[in-house]
């Protein structure tokens with residue numbers, strides 16, 4: 001059994017790293033009008049990037065498979081929106097969803113509506 005001091009340090013370390021991951025996610029979403037959490041090899045991610053490229057809209061993509069905390073980021077993203085797959089797209093702070101959702105939003109006009117929003121959605125601090 002671990003001494004309680006070692007255990008407390010381990011737990012505190014885990015908590016601060018998960019709050020750092022939450023902060024990274026919040027900053028990424030708050031600083032980029034189009035934020036895509038992605039995996040470099042994922043065909044759905046390529047499809048959604050192609051959609052934005054075709055619309056000449058720039059985006060920021062964070063490739064979870066190339067990030068040392070990619071697994072933790074994906075877990076936090078799931079806690080934030082309920083979505084566990086990539087791509088996971090946010091537009092001006094609003095969670096849009098995956099590739100299929102983004103393509104549907106393009107068709108319905110919701111994507112352009114979100115892109116044109118003046119006031120960004122704020123991610124809750126929870």
Ligand SMILES: N[C@@H](CCC(=O)N[C@@H](CS)C(=O)NCC(=O)O)C(=O)O
Pocket residue numbers: 039041042043044045084085086087097098099100101
């Ligand atoms: N219908 C979803 C499908 C997305 C999907 O299946 N993505 C795969 C990667 S290509 C995924 O996230 N798999 C689970 C994982 O990588 O953890 C969409 O349109 O975005």
